[in-house]
Amino acid sequence: MNNGATVMEGPVTTVNRLDQNAASLSAEITWFAGVVNARLSEYFNKETADDNPADTTAPDLSNDRSVYAEFVNYYHLSRDERLLLMLTLIPHVQPHLLDIFFSINKASGRGHTEFGGIKGTRHSGFLPTIETALFLLAGNDLAHRFRLYKLFEPEHIFSGHQIITIDPAPGNEPFYSSPVSISEEYVDFFTTGQFRKPNFSMEFPARRLSTSLNWTDLVVDDYTAQQLDELRIWVQHGATLYESWGMSKKLKPGYKALFHGPPGTGKTLTAALLGKLYNLEVYRVDLSMVVSKYIGETEKNLEKVFKKAENKNWILFFDEADALFGKRTSISDSHDKYANQEIAYLLQRLEDYRGLVILASNMRNNVDEAFTRRLQAIIHFQAPRTRERLRLWNNAFSKQCQPPRPDELERIAQQYELSGGSIMNVVQYASLMALNRNDSHILVDDLLQGIRKEFKKEGKTI
Template identity: 40%
Template sequence: MIFERMAGLERRIRVAVAARRATDPNPDDPFRGLYLSDEVIEALLDSGREPFSPFVSSAADGRLGRLARKASLSEVDVELLLVALAPDVDSRFEQFYGYLNDDVTRRRATVGLALRLCGLAEASSQGRSRLDRGSPLVRSGLVALEDAERPLLSRSLRVPDRVGAHLLGDDRPDPLLTDFVSLSGDPVPMPGAERLARGVERGVRLVYLREHPGGGAAELAVSALARAGFPALLVDAARMTDALAVTREALLRGAGIVVGSVDSNFTLDPLLHEEIPVVAYGPGAWEPRWTRMPPLQHDAVQVPFDVRVSLWRTELDGKLARGIDPAEVTAHFVLGPTQISRAAHAATVSALADDGLVDAGHLRAGARSQNAGGLQRLARRIEPAVSWPDLVLPGTVTSLLRELAARAKHRDRVIDEWRMRPGGGRGRGVTALFAGDSGTGKTMSAEVIAASLGLDLYTVNLATVVDKYVGETEKNLERIFVEAAGVNGVLLFDEADAIFGKRSEVRDAHDRYANIESAYLLQRMESFDGIAVLATNLRANLDDAFTRRIDVIVDFPLPDSELRRGLWDRCLGGSVPRSSDVDLDFLAASFELAGGHIRSAAVTAAYLAAAAGHVIGMVELIGAVAREYRKLGRLVGEREFGRYFELATERLVG
């Protein structure tokens, strides 16, 4: 169809050339177009610039016709597009236009020539409006006006290469877009897509999705556009450099635009077009300054559990080890569809280095690989190396810890399916308070919780949080919470009373701002969607309002004699050679130490034994305990050390 229309244009060119020669005082001048003679000037003064014979052409079919409908092009617009496109399709038109422009160096149609070839006068406001900045041709990027320094009528018209290639049957995307645009794959069925699709089908051209962790806003947008009959162009808002090229590509493909993640500095106006649905998404609320057009707004909440399970199973079909159920292993991971696809691929790659089949460890490692790295700049990442058997705690404490892990595993069912936490702005998070003296196992218990869930542990460094300037502590904590929202991990606030302390009576400005800080933290903790553990040595220092918002409170007591024996045995481990004189019962009964101190003493004893070149015996253990007493500021007394008192004294002196 393009070439048929070009043949019609060629006939008009012949008419134009004949008319040009009929009024040329010297048509055979070999230097025509290189200079202006007196005769030519006289001829120009004697004749006007009338349009060439008007033409009537049939409605366009094929790609040209589809493009005309998508871009709302009139018949005149189509003819102007063909006039501008001609030199890129048939090189003869370069010579034709050079002759008609009376300038051999001007080988593209000018605005004036194009209007006259389309039967329009150069001074026609109707014709000129078809090529101004707001016209369908220019606004859609189908035709570009060059030589901005020239008068309007002598500016050259150019059709971008991508438009010409499309009209000739080439569907490869514009190379200008490769850095920030990708084509969507097969859509994933997503909750909420039907509502958005209905809006698009009924003329909505701007949608904003507020993305929550694990929400899969881009996948939701692609699914909705597919339901409405549009493929999707995925645009990286942070890297976008040419909005006009994006709009043009969407028109050529009959596609919608999915752009994200937008921030406060973004503007949507360059992407908006009455024929192109645009779906923008970001983590924040809609900002009216992004554009004057009101959007259809929708929350892209966490993908439902059954959809996540289906995606895991589809991605890992035929690759799972026997008896491995991805639904059970990954139930507590908050991941969107794209993250699940990448995590499954990472798990598959990891499994290739083992027996080739994906097991629970591979699945969890793949899921953790999708964690953003921003939180590691604000908190120390710990990859758990302990498990339930490593804990030596009273049964009631262990029971509460297992309850905490169960809450994290089953919150999809309880909160989403059973709706046990409606309203109030409450998040989906699980929060625990670990209270007890130093060394009673709080940090290790948090590590065990993370290990049982297959998550990493992130310990918040208070030095990066607390700030002496008013308002800065809240800002630092907000950054931590925002980064933690995109991470599947356990967030540990050690020495939490330093930042979650009690509100006090206001006596001065310092008290007032301290209370504002605590009030902010109360609200922020309540809306947190992750897993957070607050550890403190001084539970009494925490504000009472925190305890109401905490799901599980675990008090870690100092171990009794029986637990201390278990701790000594566990800390010495099975790999350390022991002498036959090691008396764990004596160590447990005589020395009232917390687990952390017992572990420190066991490590010290190991170093003493290694330095002496023999196995660990009571000599090394008593010496290590004596050193631990000194660190704690305790006296090495005969009552505790008994028959080993002299040995302890000698080891300290030595």
């Protein structure tokens, strides 16, 4: 690379309604390229350079209706903040623009230390570090460089909202050699206007929970329904309580609830329905991928979920929560000591999370008291009684079939104690038997056979 070489500028995109995001980013990238060119000109030609990077005018976004412009205007981002945001976004949209930073220092025969940056495992282009940003924004101006350090503080909007992440440098290497990258969600947001839903993987061990049912389909006893209504009210009005009423100074963030009771009584369904009712994402944490026998790994795996969920108002659902939130042990060896440290981490993480966290367990007593003291609600999902069982039976059948007579369903509801999940298993069995006969009538005998199968699972007999 010759001294004074320039970076290719971004293409100009014709503005129309469908291309607002592309046009806005194109203008911002062109401005970014001008700043890079001016900074490199100043760097390579210290005595003759005419361009001052600070003189390069940023695009006016005041009347821009793109997603990116609205974001910049909403947070009142400064010139430096906009350039930093572009620096992290460009590897995803026009990666070749940063190739100039691969230039070789003729004096040392290697790259320029001032430029920072790394090369990815698969990505062949230049990936910026904090040092890259400091060079671009401040050059050799130490006073300006020191003022820029605040952009990389945990309290800054970029880090606090997980917009830009910093991968700390290993060992005793300088902190400012840490790579900086924009989150995948914001890459999608600035380009398509939509947040990408995270894929289930080791990097995000949680699955999205959804349901085709509605709140009115939930069958629980009256007291449980009253408690769930209080939880529903918090989901609806919690933000107003904290922000408009100013209670964030007096109340701990978020809401934590324990659902306990036998399997099949509606704990998971309730979590999905709360999300559906208020258009919130619900994620069930896969504890088989979180809990590890290796010291410290459980916390690392769980941190991936909490970091992804921060500031997104997701509902986090921990099914069979005993595996994570079980009772602490007396310290008899080093493993017990680290297990209790793990619980201490979980307690702090729960308290810090600003959304709704639901722990589900078959037995309330299996959950450590340290967690229960921090819960705003402990809701018991008891096995349905006759009245609830009859509602479940009446709502269970397809509209395409002919269910048994009401008096027969009432007798079955009175005689056989089944959970809602078990009732649906019985209805599925009887419905398949009817389809196999090319018949739309559900036979009582098939229901009874299905009940026998469910009882046998539990070691019971009719």
